[in-house]
Amino acid sequence: xxxxxxxxxxxxxxxxxxxxxxxxxxxxxxxxxxxxxxxxxxxxxxxxxxxxxxxxxxxxxxxxxxxxxxxxxxxxxxxxxxxxxxxxxxxxxxxxxxxxxxxxxxxxxxxxxxxxxxxxxxxxxxxxxxxxxxxxxxxxxxxxxxxxxxxxxxxxxxxxxxxxxxxxxxxxxxxxxxxxxxxxxxxxxxxxxxxxxxxxxxxxxxxxxxxxxxxxxxxxxxxxxxxxxxxxxxxxxxxxxxxxxxxxxxx
Numbered sequence: 001x002x003x004x005x006x007x008x009x010x011x012x013x014x015x016x017x018x019x020x021x022x023x024x025x026x027x028x029x030x031x032x033x034x035x036x037x038x039x040x041x042x043x044x045x046x047x048x049x050x051x052x053x054x055x056x057x058x059x060x061x062x063x064x065x066x067x068x069x070x071x072x073x074x075x076x077x078x079x080x081x082x083x084x085x086x087x088x089x090x091x092x093x094x095x096x097x098x099x100x101x102x103x104x105x106x107x108x109x110x111x112x113x114x115x116x117x118x119x120x121x122x123x124x125x126x127x128x129x130x131x132x133x134x135x136x137x138x139x140x141x142x143x144x145x146x147x148x149x150x151x152x153x154x155x156x157x158x159x160x161x162x163x164x165x166x167x168x169x170x171x172x173x174x175x176x177x178x179x180x181x182x183x184x185x186x187x188x189x190x191x192x193x194x195x196x197x198x199x200x201x202x203x204x205x206x207x208x209x210x211x212x213x214x215x216x217x218x219x220x221x222x223x224x225x226x227x228x229x230x231x232x233x234x235x236x237x238x239x240x241x242x243x244x245x246x247x248x249x250x251x
Contacts, residue, residue, distance in 0.1 A: 001101075001170020003195040003238055008101075012170065012197065015052060015096060016103040016236055016247030022046035022094045024250050026066070027109050032086045036068040039092070040079030047096050055095035055102050055173040062220065067093040067106075074203060074211055074230040075164060075222040086111055089118060091232050095173055102173050104199050105248035108231035117206070118229065121158075125204045125231035128152050132166075132182060132202060133237060136244035138194035142180060149202045150184040161203035161230060164211050164222070169236055170197040192239045200244075201234035 003009050022043040029042050044065035047054060056062030062076075069077030069091040070084070077091070084090060093106035108125060110118050128149050135148035145166070153160050160183040168175035175197070177190060182202040203211070208224030224230050237244040 001168065001175050001197040002193055003197060009238065011099050011101045012103065012238065013247045015098045015101050016105070017250060018047065018050045018052045018098065019094045019096050019103045019105045020248045020250040021050070022066070022096070023092055023105050023107060026092050026094070027107065030084060030090060030109055030111055032084060032111060034084050036070065036077065036079040036082045036084070039068055039084075040064050040066050043094055050098070052096040052098040055097050055104065058097060059173045067091075069093070069221065071229070072223050072227060073214065073221050074161065074208070074224050075232065076220045078218065078220050084111060087113060089229060089231070093232070093234070097173075100171065102169050102171070102175075103236045103248055104169055104173065104234060105236060106201060106232050106234035108233065121204065121206060121229060121231055124156055124158065125202070125233050128158075128202045128204045129200055129233040129235065132200040133235065133244045133246065136192060136200070136237060136239050138192050138196070138239045138241050140192050141188070142177070142190040142192055143185060143188035145200060146181040146183050146185050146188065149182050153202075153204060159205045159207055159209055159228070161205055161208055161211050161224065164203050166199045166201050168196070168198045194239065194241060196239045197236065199234055199236050201232055203230050203232045205230040
């Protein structure tokens, strides 16, 4: 999607805010003893209250309103009976549609008590995302996003999951442009159009390089290869001449 009118921008901001409220409401409820299904119900309740629909449900018939991934899971975790425990690393990913416009956001949280290593991983995951966001400017190179994130990851001793990419969004959950690397990609030659809408969502890891399906019984949930903890932070942004405008904020 490329935003061309103020009305389109307002609709994008509206669904972005709804996704952010759902994400933050779910995060506020994270505590030992709650199940991932109970967390998902909170997210669904927020979407329903605001007249929005779950994007993974309507687009892919995903078995949940949101994606909740725990510890060894790094993306697309199915909400269910799994009980959250103290020390768990939980990723919450919310994408939704309203009035024909989609937005997508995600964040990783650790349930106390946390080790210093995991706390630092979470802090640096946010920094990696913001490094990518700061690299966005209409007219600039799309490759600048992956270069900025890769520079941060390398300087701090992390790896990046290299088959889970950012993507265009707006009129569909996965819109043009297609996959946008959040790692250095010398083959990337595309430029960033003014008003272009896409996600920034690096997967920062303590050694993981790729994502693969968890099992033949669960072909939705993805895990790290080699096995390693991983965090994901994600915003939907609009490219402007003055930089990126983030639309997935609760306020």
